[in-house]
Amino acid sequence: MAEPVQRQLDAYNAKDLAAFCRCYHPDIAIYRMPASAPALQGLDALRQFYASERFTLPALRAQVLSRMVAGNKVIDHERVYGLSETPSEVAVVYEVEAGRIKNAWFYPASV
Numbered sequence: 683m684a685e686p687v688q689r690q691l692d693a694y695n696a697k698d699l700a701a702f703c704r705c706y707h708p709d710i711a712i713y714r715m716p717a718s719a720p721a722l723q724g725l726d727a728l729r730q731f732y733a734s735e736r737f738t739l740p741a742l743r744a745q746v747l748s749r750m751v752a753g754n755k756v757i758d759h760e761r762v763y764g765l766s767e768t769p770s771e772v773a774v775v776y777e778v779e780a781g782r783i784k785n786a787w788f789y790p791a792s793v
Contacts, residue, residue, distance in 0.1 A: 683778045684749065687756040690783060694744055697737040703729050707782040715789045739764045747771075754778050 690705035703725060712722040722728050736742060741764030748759045756776040763769045771791040776783050 683751050683754055684756050686778055686781055686783055687749075687758065687776045691744060691746065691758075694736075694742075697742065699729065699733055699737055702732060705783055707779060707784040710783060711785050713785070713787045715787055 686705045690702055693699075693702035693705065706725055706728055708725045710723070710725055710728055711720040712728065713719075714721045722731055743763050745761045745763070746758050747761055750757045754777060756778060758774045758776070760772050760774060761769050762772060773789040773791075775787045775789075777785040
């Protein structure tokens with residue numbers, strides 16, 4: 683189950699949009715908790731957001747601090763660099779279906 687999650691992390695760090703998007707299901711839903719509605723829904727929305735809002739940031743990269751797999755869920759504790767002057771931490775729950783990430787829930791660390 684962790685393989686597509688690792689591939690998307692590698693593509694994220696390489697800022698390889700095509701490889702990044704191949705890791706996601708066409709009906710991907712991204713949630714930024716505690717929101718109940720998706721922040722991004724569908725592969726086109728994901729592609730547009732990362733092309734304009736993330737992969738343009740020169741210092742952008744993510745580091746996995748820990749990973750756990752439970753059934754079809756992969757839970758990462760990540761440290762993200764390049765979004766602000768200081769790194770931020772986030773817990774992400776990835777739901778994998780048919781070898782692609784179908785849903786992802788981002789839980790930012792409290793500041």
